[in-house]
Amino acid sequence: MNDSYVIGVDFGSDSVRALVVNAQTGETIGTHVHEYSRWKQGLYCDPARSQFRQHPLDYLEGLTETINGALAGVTDEIRKQVVGISIDTTGSTPGPVDETGLPLALRPDFSENPNGMFILWKDHTANAEAEELNNLAHHWDVDYTKYVGGIYSSEWFWAKILRTLRVDEAVRQHAFSWVEHCDWISAVLTGNTNPLTIRRSRCAAGHKALWHSEFDGLPSDEFLTRLDPLLSGLREHLFTDTYTSDLPIGNLSAEWAEKLGLSTDVVVGVGAFDAHMGAIGAEIEPYAFVRIIGTSTCDILMAPNEEIGHRLIRGICGQVDGSVAPGMLGLEAGQSAFGDLYAWFAGLITGPVRELLGTEAADTLSRQLIPHLSAQAAKLPVTPTDVIALDWINGRRTPDANHTLKAAISGLNLGTDAAKVFKALVEATAFGSRSIVDRFIEEGVPIKKVIAIGGVAKKSAFVMQTLADVLNKPIQVASADQACALGAAMCASVAAGVHPTMEAAQQAMGSGFDAEYHPRPEHVATYETLYQKYLALGAFVEGR
Ligand SMILES: Nc1ncnc2c1ncn2[C@@H]1O[C@H](COP(=O)(O)OP(=O)(O)O)[C@@H](O)[C@H]1O
Ligand SMILES: O=C(CO)[C@H](O)[C@H](O)COP(=O)(O)O
Secondary structure, X not given: OOOOEEEEEEEOOOEEXXXXXXXXXXXXXXXXXXEOHHHHOOOOOEHHHXXXXXXHHHHHHHHHHHHHHHXXXXXXXXXXXXXXXXXXXXXXXXXXXXXXXXXXXXXXXXXXXXXXXEEOOOOOOOHHHHHHHHHHHOOOOOOOOHHHOOOOOOOOHHHHHHHHHHHOHHHHHHOOEEEEXXXXXXXXXXXXXXXXXXXXXHHHHHHHOOOEHHHOEOOOHHHHHHHOHHHOOXXXXXXXXXXXXXXXXXXXXXXXXXXXXXXXXXXXXXXXXXXHHHHHHOOOOOOEEEEEEOOOEEEEEEEEHHHHOOOOOOOOOOEEEOOOOOOEEEEEEEEOOOHHHHHHHHHHHHHHHXXXXXXXXXXXXXXXXXXXXXXXXXXXXXXXXXXXXXXOEOEEOOOOXXXXXXXXXXXXXXXXXXXXXXXXXXXXXXXXXXXXXXXXXXXXXXXXXXXXXXXXXXXXXXXXXXXHHHHOOOEEEEOOOOHHHHHHXXXXXXXXXXXXXHHHHHXXXXXXXXXXXXXXXXXXXXXXXXXXXXXXXXXXXXXX
16 A cells, blocks of 8 residues: 555644654655744734734734645645644634634735734633623523632633724724635645634633533523624524544645645644644543643643533533543643743843843844753752742633733842852743642543643753653653644544544554653652642732
8 A cells, every 4th residue: 555645734823734644654745834924023012911813814924834834845745635724823823813714814904903803812802801701601591600610810712802803993894704714724735714604623612612512502692792792693693513633624725735745635634732732742541641832831641421421510611521531521621821930031141131132132132041941940959948839821721710910030139140040940831730740630531641842842851851750750741842833733644544643643643752850869859848839828918
């Protein structure tokens, strides 16, 4: 039998990457990364207001450039053997579309309007709307938040839609429907973006849009109208059915087949979020806890429906049948800032250098700063009186979402230098992780092993060792540099019928683990003391 090839595309927060992978062996034969050009310039964003928007042109350019780039070195023979493409993206990253599924920002009249663009997961402009939804849901006949941990977040679909409809009359008039980035970009490849007929991702719908089979789909029109009459009728323009990522969304359209030099026989798989496909790429198995550690963390656990499905897990980002693999319950949690906390601190130091000494000096410093601070911090002792910080620089995603919370640092004195603060920030991200792990265990969900993927997991032994010490659990790091894109390629292989199940795709295409961090017994007790201090500082800041 001839080998077949699949393409996995991973749209992250800052960049998009594509892999061309041998579906029989898992060997990557082509790869390409593209940074979003408008996003890189900070366009359409206002961090002080937590506004983060992405232009659909950044996505389209990324799609074309990465797939063509990844295919650039392959032979014509191999091109003909490409059978599937699947895409993961960040989420909840919804955008308004017209009747044809065209994002409003692709129309000339909306091309510079941030409200006509995709609203990135980390945009928290809809805090008030999320709170209103929570207040209503908790007093409604059926609590629509029960399968998303009991708290709806401003990072998610409905809160973002409502906020945008409230503030922008033009979007109100022209938005026929709304699509998640992962649904739209997958649909684009098939040439059918009709919002009424595209196959929407179970993962996106279940974790972020309150879709559940028990509710016959999305929350009722009555509920949405009570939340705000601006939402009245929108349910009819959305969807009832959802699809898991082992299924096709369609075939490559003639236009895209031409653009990419591929055949229209290529199957395009149903999209999903980066973390969920990343978990597949990291060879998730029941009760393994896969952490995608980068700008933020997204944590995924998968368990047999019959074992956990009847329980409601408090304070996480949802429990969704099939969000990772069909037939399994996918549970999601995470931290809104992880590497972003280190990036914030690095920016604090390099900012004045840029102003006073210029770009070259600042760029040189910026490249060396986090590795340097990590090396310095690794040499510091761990003592019960160390500086304590909170990781809530972009609010708290889990446990118990609250994006109005802010970070804090306590215990500074004249002897506190940058390395000590950096160490405290790294520990803060590890303590935030510990509070998530503790919540799963308190809620009766066992964690059998911890697997890490993502930029920070690959780049920082210091962070990963601290995390192992704080969690008091070993952590395996997946070998794949691009585990999310590899997971997307595995999903494509199932959607295209090469492998019968996700498990079979993982067995054939998985690349295993290349590092393992073990807790250092001499630090475990001190970290327990520091963790209690972290919890006390958190309670103080939160006013509990
Ligand atoms: N050496 C390092 N140690 C710790 N964190 C790092 C290091 N280098 C980069 N980071 C952090 O990695 C994050 C980016 O992670 P990455 O996984 O590459 O991107 P994304 O989250 O967009 O997919 C940034 O927030 C940055 O602060
Ligand atoms: O919540 C998510 C998925 O469910 C986000 O997509 C994710 O956290 C974004 O991650 P990053 O940019 O850190 O890769």
